[in-house]
Amino acid sequence: MEPISLDETGLGPEAAEAPDGEILGKMIRDARKEKGLTLEEAAKAAAIGRSTLSKIENNQTRPSFEIIRRLMQTLELETPQLFVQSGQSGVTGRRDFTPSGSGEHKKTSTYDHELLCSDLTSKRMVPYISTIKARDVTEFDNWVRHQGEEFMFVLSGEVILYTEHYRPLRMGPGDSVYYDSGMGHGCVSTSVEDARVLWVSLEG
Amino acid sequence: MEPISLDETGLGPEAAEAPDGEILGKMIRDARKEKGLTLEEAAKAAAIGRSTLSKIENNQTRPSFEIIRRLMQTLELETPQLFVQSGQSGVTGRRDFTPSGSGEHKKTSTYDHELLCSDLTSKRMVPYISTIKARDVTEFDNWVRHQGEEFMFVLSGEVILYTEHYRPLRMGPGDSVYYDSGMGHGCVSTSVEDARVLWVSLEG
DNA sequence: GCTGCGTGTTCCCTATAGGAAACTTTTTCC
């Protein structure tokens, strides 16, 4: 792949645009719409400018990492795909769970996700392990939703899976569940130690 | 006398600072050292400037998302957990909560499959647990093939995953792999006791 | 010592990210 010269001068502003920037802007716009936020609201929540957000969504800028990080947080976007572009296909695997403390686990408020494959292009399912903080009593006024299906398997700890339309489901190691992830859902740990859950997510 | 001016920006005073910028630079430097690369080499591989990388590592700049993405790729860094899993949403409520254990069993000579959900209609993924007989030395002149993708996660025991196009992959508890199941594959246990493997299969 | 070389840092400059405000488009009223 040809590295893109960052320093092209004299060309039109939009002449040479980011290769996968296309995706980034759309993803963010979709996520914002999904949450029913206006530019103003989302921008304020992420502590960035309204115009900046607009430009990002329209791929008219190359945003900084920090800005994207805030947006991801605000929009509760989770996307390792963004970091991966072209893929070598075939077998990709991951050695056993990385012990926490290796620096890569920065955690969101409640979950700590670890992707189980390095490259997601050309893969339809997304496997990852979540470490769910112990005693995390979250109120589910904002459910997690993403169109598609999800399979969940409890590796360790005790969790309760809350869902929008069904009764909470108490689960322990070895228990599994399959549901439509378009339905609001959220998972909390009820065990003393953190719970570890394997998810396989399928978009669409 | 001039009254104290209110914060006109609405963003708050410190809105611009990177809280964990400290960490970012260190993470990247560690990762680079880990791979034994010099600034020059790493920068070249990521198609960025040497000075840029230096500044990033010393937290003297607020790098763009694109730059970080490239670095993540070349340094094979896991996504910092602010971004995990692609978010897209939609709302549909559909049921199928199937606690594991209620599924059906299917036995073959070498494998013992246990479906992890009772009803497969309206589900695109198929999750099941295989118990692989110990010391099952199979010859793979007839690979297993089925169009689609497969995710495999070792629950217990030691197995070797043989594949048509790649080297055999030795795997233990916690290891996982993702592959195109159209490629011939087969799995044998190498441990004394039976191995238990979780599969999620996606047709297509 | 000096010279070369390899590694990392600093300086300097241009292109541009990001924010506020102006402007345009869309929606929501009447």
Place this chain on the structure above:
DNA sequence: GGAAAAAGTTTCCTATAGGGAACACGCAGC
């Protein structure tokens, strides 16, 4: 329809990201 409000875009400006080159430091061998 028109007016007002809301949502989104573009303009303009300043601060700075990013790259090249100069610089600094370390460490060989002579």
